[in-house]
Amino acid sequence: MKCTVCEIGCDISEGNYGRCNMYTNQNSKLIERFPNSYLTVLPITIETMPMVHFAPKNKFLQVSTVGCNFNCQGCISETLTSNADALSGALTKASPTDIISRAKTEECRGIVFCLNDPAASYYTFLNLAKEAKKANLWVGCSTNGYFTETALKSLIPYLDFVNIGLKGSSNARYKECGAKSAAPVFRNIRILHEAGVHVETSAMYINAGDEEILKAAEEVASVSKDIPLQVMRFVPFGEAKPELEPTINKSEHIVDQLRSILNHVYLFNSPGTEYLTTKCPICGNEIIKREFYGPMGCRTIESLDEGKCPCGWQVPLKGPINNEQFTEYGMLGGYRTTRAIEMAHAILFTLGIRDNEELGDILGDIIKEDFIRGLHDRIQQIDSWLELIKDLAMRTGREKEGNELIAFIQERVDKINEGSKLIKSCPTVYYSMGYPLFALNAERFETNLVEAAGGICVNKSLTRKGKPGVNISVNEINKLSPEMMFISGFLSSPASDYVQYCKKHGIDNKAVRIGNICNVPTGWDFGSPRWILGFMFLANTIHPEIYSFDLENEQKEFYKRFYGIDVENVVTNRDFSRPAITTTK
Incomplete structure (x- = not known):
């Protein structure tokens, strides 16, 4: 049977799986493999998602699962998207009622699905979105936007905002990620915008990829020049080549060009850049000032009342600017969580754990909120770093390898300590x-x-x-x-x-x-x-x-x-x- 969730349209035979590995054909019915099962359920500020023109500084409950319908080189969420089976042991069952109760307890204004694509857990997200709307919560997601028109239109009544992650503008670029063409994404941006859903876009800026991102901006501008574009400076994770990473300076130059196409363009993954701030196009005043807040995220640090300049120009916001700023602890929330998982992976790799199945079983055991919460404190001092290595070595039966690594580090730390006396x-x-x-x-x-x-x-x-x-x-x-x-x-x-x-x-x-x-x-x-x-x-x-x-x-x-x-x-x-x-x- 044919999967109708995304435009890849996998033909799934009885008992087998589609490309994303998250759906199976069971008695001629498309069945979600891990329904109502979440990897993370954490409160975040919406700019961490990231979203810049919808309810700034408001608190949302972030949910994520595993898996993705795309396979993009250098993906920041690769651990979550490429190891669905291995990480399934880390998933926690939670009904829509459970999630909504958590959102209410945490005093969140809404729920957002991000880190991995909701297309991988479409029915789970759709059911959650329906119940969340009944509970008067805002609902949004971050997605590559490759839904079929039918799947998207079923979701739209329950969506308030969405961030569409653009891979570029050409069919060739989308084929690199495993898609068929770029057209469905730009079609869906128009459908969402015309349906009244608040749409923002994000696009990876890869070195020598000027034409891709400029043409993508033109496609977005053909829908509305007021749709924000978040330029994600490409950082080479995984097997991505280092030369694909543009400098911050070069990325700022492309933002200048993009601002002649779209009215609101921002630069992410670039600590210290001034290109995250919204300025009045009439008098140049800073209306909403933001700063880097971890990979793929930002934070509002100052804003004029309701985003309005004294000259009268208004930032096209949807939803109010919250008075208070919620602060996520350590690496809990947003794409920082993926970095925490990767840090654990980094230690396991040095302990000799290279097999994906074994790695997945171990990560599934440790990817819990309490571990990630504690990890932040354990990586700030030399002694606690060594204790962390010892802990993971014991958990995995790699005490010998852990002791060897600790001894290597400790020997050099001791030499530096000895030299400090001079x-x-x-x-x-x-x-x-x-x-x-x-x-x-x-x-x-x-x-x-x-x-x-x-x-x-x-x-x-x-x-x-x-x-x-x-x-x-x-x-x-x-x-x-x-x-x-x-x-x-x-x-x-x-x-x-x-x-x-x-x-x-x-x-x-x-x-x-x-x-x-x-x-x-x-x-x-x-x-x-x-x-x-x-x-x-x-x-x-x-x-x-x-x-x-x-x-x-x-x-x-x-x-x-x-x-x-x-x-x-x-x-x-x-x-x-x-x-x-x-x-x-």
């Missing part, structure tokens, strides 16, 4: 992510490593917190007066762009004047046990008179012992769990 003076150090004005939080692991390596981290004086940091002003960074500046190895920018930004914005301190600005190597400062390489890099850089770790040999040994690969045959990516893309010579 330090006569500690330079002041600033740690940023992306652009200079996005400062990592005071208690972050990276800032703790700086101090353990003999620096005085000026981030420690910052009191406001974000995910994983906050925007600060030029005056603030100049007052911090760092002698050294480090750029995170995750969601990074080239040092040359960083310096250019400093000059353009009047950032003037000793580090800038003497050019003491360093990129931490990709994947070495956060998210995986490779942080020990970054720790040695920091020690070498902050105190070259004391430390002289041979980082090339250290990397070779780490990769060989804990990944089983030769470093000469890899290309480093941004992925936590998989260290690099293996190449052949």
Whole structure:
């Protein structure tokens, strides 16, 4: 029989599954394999979804399942979308009544399905949406928009808002993700918009993909120039090649071009960018000011009353701006949750767990809200990081491998601690992510490593917190007066762009004047046990008179012992769990 949920239209024979692996043919009926079963049920702010022009700062209950009807290279949710069977053990049964009760208890204004595509759990989402509307809750989702017209029209009466994730504009680009063509997506945007559903779009901006995103914007503009477009700067996860990642600077240039096509275009995955803020097109006032708030997310930090400029221009919002800002704890909520899962995966990988079925069984056991909640605190200090490795090694029967990894790390930590006794003076150090004005939080692991390596981290004086940091002003960074500046190895920018930004914005301190600005190597400062390489890099850089770790040999040994690969045959990516893309010579 033919599946009618999405336009891929799988022909599913009796007892078999469709492309997304989430539906089966049972007695000539299309049956959802894991009905009313959720991987996450967490409260979030709507900008984390992300959604920028619908009920800003309001609190929603995020639900997600597993599986997806697409297979896109570099997917941020790959762990959830590609391992449906393996992760099924982590799913928790919950009826629509259960979910609605949780939303009410958490004082949420609505329910949003995101992280994986609702097409993978269509009937579960449809039934939940129906009951949520009866309970006077808003309902929305983030989707690739590949529903059949029939499936979409059945869902529309219960939808208030939707984010359509565009893969590009061409049929070729959609075929890369396993779809047939681009047309159904743009058709569905028009159907949703004309039905009165609040529509926002998001699109990955891939290096050399200017034409794809520009033409996609033109397609959206043909429906309405007021539909917001969220430009997601591509970050190479999984097997995606590093050269596909555009710089923040280059991404801002494409946003400038896109703003000549659509009225509201924003840049995500770019810490420190000013291109998340809504400005009045008449007088240039900042109406809604936002900052980076984790992968694929943002946060409203300031707004004029109801999004209205003193000159009278109104941001086209649907729903009120909430007075209070809900703050998700740690990595709970939004796409930060996928990073937490990947961190656990990263440790398991170094313990030698490579088989997908075994990995899925283990992840299914640990992907629980309490584990993810506790994970955030356990990755902020060296000792607790080592305890986390020990914990996962014991859970998986890999005590020997865990002890070997811990011993490798501890030996190098001890050498740095021993060298610290020779330090006569500690330079002041600033740690940023992306652009200079996005400062990592005071208690972050990276800032703790700086101090353990003999620096005085000026981030420690910052009191406001974000995910994983906050925007600060030029005056603030100049007052911090760092002698050294480090750029995170995750969601990074080239040092040359960083310096250019400093000059353009009047950032003037000793580090800038003497050019003491360093990129931490990709994947070495956060998210995986490779942080020990970054720790040695920091020690070498902050105190070259004391430390002289041979980082090339250290990397070779780490990769060989804990990944089983030769470093000469890899290309480093941004992925936590998989260290690099293996190449052949």
